Amino acid sequence: DIVMTQAPDSLAVSLGERATINCKSSQSLLYSSNNKNYLAWYQQKPRQPPKLLIYWASSRESGVPDRFSGSGSGTDFTLTISSLQAEDVAVYYCQQYYDSAITFGQGTRLEIK
Amino acid sequence: QLQLQESGPGLVTPSETLSLTCLVSGDFISTTKSYWGWFRQPPGKGLQWIGAMSYTGITHFNPALKSRITMSVDTTQNKFSLKLTSVTAADTAVYYCARHEAIAMAACWFDACGQGTLVTVSS
Numbered sequence: 001d002i003v004m005t006q007a008p009d010s011l012a013v014s015l016g017e018r019a020t021i022n023c024k025s026s027q028s029l030l031y032s033s034n035n036k037n038y039l040a041w042y043q044q045k046p047r048q049p050p051k052l053l054i055y056w057a058s059s060r061e062s063g064v065p066d067r068f069s070g071s072g073s074g075t076d077f078t079l080t081i082s083s084l085q086a087e088d089v090a091v092y093y094c095q096q097y098y099d100s101a102i103t104f105g106q107g108t109r110l111e112i113k
Numbered sequence: 114q115l116q117l118q119e120s121g122p123g124l125v126t127p128s129e130t131l132s133l134t135c136l137v138s139g140d141f142i143s144t145t146k147s148y149w150g151w152f153r154q155p156p157g158k159g160l161q162w163i164g165a166m167s168y169t170g171i172t173h174f175n176p177a178l179k180s181r182i183t184m185s186v187d188t189t190q191n192k193f194s195l196k197l198t199s200v201t202a203a204d205t206a207v208y209y210c211a212r213h214e215a216i217a218m219a220a221c222w223f224d225a226c227g228q229g230t231l232v233t234v235s236s
Contacts, residue, residue: 001176040222042160049209049229050160055222093160097221100173102162 002026002096006105012113019081021108023094028074029057031098038098041070041079044107045090053092054079086112115139117210117227125204125234131197135210135227142191143168148213148220149186149193153206154229161206165213165220166193173220200234207231 003026013019029038037057042050052061054070057077067082081088089112094105121133135149142149150165164174166184174182183196197204211226 038221044160049226052222052224055214055224061224091159095160095162095222097219100219101176102165102173102220104160104162107159 001101002029002099002103004094004096004103004105006092006094006108008108009106010109010111012111013081013084014113015086016083017113019084019088019110021079021092021110023072023077023079023105025075025077025096025098027098029077029096029098030074037073037077038096039070039072039077040095040097041068042093042095043088043090044093050093081110084110084112115212115225117212117225119208119210119227119230121208121230121232123231123233125200125232126236127201127234128199131195131200131204131208131232131234133195133208133210133230133232134192135194136190136192137212138191140212141188142186142193143188146215148173148215150211150213150220150223151184151195151208152211152223152226153208155203155206163195163197163208165211167215167218171218202234205232205234 007022039057041054044050058070091107148165151163166172181198186193207229209229211223213220
């Protein structure tokens with residue numbers, strides 16, 4: 001299995017400030033034949049199902065605010081929220097789909113400082 | 114707009130079989146663009162992927178659960194199902210059904226899921 005490790009486990013950021021969440025995979029998620037990184041990011045608010053934010057490591061899902069961005073390649077990836085809003089309080093998960101056995105990171109809890 | 118809705122018993126006896134169904138509306142389940150899958154979330158914990166299946170019968174499973182999983186797709190009723198055998202308390206979780214984007218016969222990200230259903234394993 002590909003192990004996904006997120007850092008930090010929890011994060012407190014002031015409103016309007018930048019939030020950065022990291023995700024590291026135990027093997028490269030870059031598929032050489034198409035030069036794509038097989039990584040997605042999700043947001044899960046309390047008592048709600050997860051919502052897709054980013055796929056292919058940096059492609060924003062339709063309707064997702066542009067303050068959310070994804071970056072990285074190979075084994076190291078980052079989700080950035082450029083200016084934190086109150087509605088961004090949630091747990092964020094990375095997910096790899098490079099391997100047929102999909103795996104998630106353990107989650108990062110984002111709160112307001 | 115694609116919608117998914119899980120249904121099934123909320124309480125399962127240990128050693129028995131957990132059975133859930135997901136009804137799909139807003140799109141046909143018999144599409145090559147999608148894999149239909151399941152993931153779960155134990156109370157207060159993170160997400161665990163269970164598996165996914167195409168309407169043609171191609172399956173991908175979590176290796177840790179593979180020996181206990183059966184998945185099926187019913188194109189006539191536009192629904193798909195999960196069976197998990199020999200359940201224990203460790204299988205207590207909110208179970209979600211989801212639509213995965215299908216690319217080159219692989220299940221990728223999921224862009225739609227149900228609201229989830231809590232299944233408790235207890236005698």
